[in-house]
Amino acid sequence: MTPILASPFHARTASSNIQNAWTSRNGFTLATAYASASEEALAARTSVVIADISWRWRVMLQGPNVKVCLDRLLTRDVGPLEPGSSLKALWLSDGGGVRGAGAIARFGKESFLLVSAARDARWIEMTTALFGVRAHDITLEQGGISVVGPYAQHTLSAAGLDPEIEPLQFRKLFWRGLDVTLSRWGELGGYEIWCGAEDAIIVWDRIVTAGTPFNIQPAGLSALDVLDVEAGVARPLRDWMPANDGNASIPSPFTLKLERLIDDAKLDFNGRTGWISSRSIQRRTLIGLELESDIPAPHAPLFRDGQLVGHTMTSVYSPGLRRAIALALVDLDHSAVATKLTVSLPPSMEAPVPRDAAAWIGDLPFLNSPVPIA
Amino acid sequence: MNDTFDAIVVGGDVNGLTAAAYLARAGRKTLLVEPRNELGGDCENIAFSDGFVMPVLHEVHALDPQVVRDLKLARFGFRLAARDLPAVVISGAQQPLVVSRDAFLTSRNLGGTSRVDSEAWGIFRYKALGLARALRAMWWSAEQRVDVDFDQILRLPLITWLESKFESDALKTALAFEILESGCSPAEIGSTLQLHWRLAQEAGGLQAACAFPAGGPAKFAEALVHAARAAGVTVRTGVRVDRIITLGCRVAGVVLANGEEIFARMVHCSASRAETFASLLPTAIEGIAHSADSTVSWPAPGIARLAFGLDALPEFASTNDGKARYFIIDRLASLVSAHSAAQFDQMPDELPLELVFPSIFDRSFAPIGQHLMSVTVYAVPRTTDGSSAGMRESLVAKVLAAIARRVPEITRHVKASHVLMPGDLSARYGMDATMPAAIRLCTTWADRIMTPVDGLYMCGRTAEPSRAISGRAGRIAAEMALQRGLV
Known part of the structure; x- marks a missing residue:
């Protein structure tokens, strides 16, 4: 505990x-x-x-x-x-x-x-x-x-x-x-x-x-x-969720867009064989979503033309962008920038009836991190 | 000198020699490297005291008939001096019970103690051998397709299964002894399947037989050496491999202790998997989780081997004219207790003993007029290494005392003795890794032979489903490697 x-x-x-x-x-x-x-x-x-x-x-x-x-x-x-x-x-x-x-x-x-x-x-x-x-x-x-x-x-x-x-x-x-x-x-x-x-x-x-x-x-x-x-x-x-089982092959670095943290030339790190084998069978990838809403939609399903294509992860209201944004995992076939998806918004006091909002796939990062002024 | 081969076999025991011979027969340029000066592993004879010779192993029951046939070992001097040694159980105050291939004779022997067992034996033997034959596919070939349901015998401990079949404690003891070499307890889940593995094996063309090669198992190994050399294997003895060269997760060769690098696309290793990954490969190359799992070991008792030079045969050896295996233990329960004690590092009060007299069917083991009594002591604490001189004497005394309880005059006839403690055996021939019987016997050949390291194959005794002189793991490892077509 x-x-x-x-x-x-x-x-x-x-x-x-x-x-x-x-x-x-x-x-x-x-x-x-x-x-x-x-x-x-x-x-x-x-x-x-x-x-x-x-x-x-x-x-x-x-x-x-x-x-x-x-x-x-x-x-x-x-x-x-x-x-x-x-x-x-x-x-x-x-x-x-x-x-x-x-x-x-x-x-x-x-x-x-x-x-x-x-x-x-x-x-x-x-x-x-x-x-x-x-x-x-x-x-x-x-x-x-x-x-x-x-x-x-x-x-x-x-x-x-x-x-x-x-x-x-x-x-x-x-x-x-x-x-x-x-x-x-x-x-x-x-x-x-x-x-x-x-x-x-x-x-x-x-x-x-x-x-x-x-x-x-x-x-x-x-x-x-x-x-x-x-x-x-x-x-x-x-x-x-991290791969807690010793033999798990998901989540893959490819799905989480973390392959930049892998040195391809390094031959001897743990899990290398599994990572290479799983590259060709990955179906989903990490994307950024801008919602047509102020209300964040965390861990919500994503649809395209009525078909379930992924789900959001963390979703927050971005004061810099003045809209809700989310990180999400979507099927590779539906992951192109500017693709329009539909997300289910959670009910709230202001809007007690569940409703959908449009969401567009955008480039990551949404905003660059603040740069300290010298 | 740096050189290149198609395959390198590390370890010149029976399985290593077999793997090398099969690889060379298939046209692969093969090198076999053995750290000792002698080949054959524990299939060797040790001379002691004025003409007596101790075979380190005193019987064979699981030689792969395909290996004997394919490598034409008969051409290289391999033959059997005794084909079918029956079991003689010397227990309690009863007359010795002979359990032989002749079901009628065995039934008649049982009649003296249990009419029920006497009537049941024939059918039992017929059914057990039939089921064992049907299970051979699981253990004799890489495909391992079995069409029989063996769930019940998998789940039942042997003592429970035998309890449901027979009354006679001596008969149950005889059958329980057949699994002791594997390190399995008759009380363990999977022990009934272990017995069926034993019954599935073959020696000299006879199912479930126990045989003695002329010259001992050492001659079998010698025949393998000749076969390997004839096939074109390059053999280097007195050479230790320091490490296996890896590029990422694939083998590229070996480095010898003298620094020499030898390159090859495949390496077959006859040491145990645990020893190979701990000593010859980079730490955790098979995966961190796998490495951490492999550090968990299954406690199992050790085996000690003793040899006594006698100036006369003991009286009980007159049963069957000495051409038998003699099992000495008071009763089945004592055998189970002994295994349990030794498993957890305690010397048992009573030791299960298997005696064989090789000099009766092969005179080369003792001077004329004298005899060799070869004893396997099952259920000795694995940590017993004999480093204290007293430990060896103590074991010799305990063994002789156990025999003397049945044959009081035995001590008078002992002229010489030689002892190999469990620690001696593992120091000379490498540690055996252990696993519960139920897992060992049901694991696939692929799981036992293949490794996460591309091009590395385990071909040694611990790749066998059960501990025995066989050659099968070497044959199947070579076949798997050749099928993968890396070379």
């Missing part, structure tokens, strides 16, 4: 959560939205937001065989990584189904950190045991915040942090008496600050104080989900 965990930033998120709207992810109690998800998502595009990301699963992998272990585990080669850099990769089941996706960051010659939106502790334990690698889950030992928006760099500079760091890079810093790690592992164009759990409140206050001139506000999980969907990022457990 997943324990109920409080984030190290809970004291601050609670005091800001005037709506008392909570949800949980990976066992952590997190604010759904502090004011409104749309306002917070929009603030991430116009000013700067601070978000609690302590729920992201992080496990440190260490030992003389860690490189060999990661060669087997991940779909990309970590060999060229220097300390301070990272890459995004997948790990597959024996049958080629996607079990997980995340960032792998090199801390030292025999030391890597795996960061992912969803836990896969049993698989990582099994794999590291085979190679004699130490796996240490540090999720509960640290807190993490994300600083996203055009004024993210200004905020960090005002707080005394040097924001000159490229995407997928990270640095360990001694920041005004605190040991922190500053990284850019996320998909939303921002920065992450990781600190010891006991230092979390200090870190939060410093960033909020530094960001006040730039109208910094806290963003809840719903706002992050909006930004994810706008960026075309599908997350495990939120949007798709």
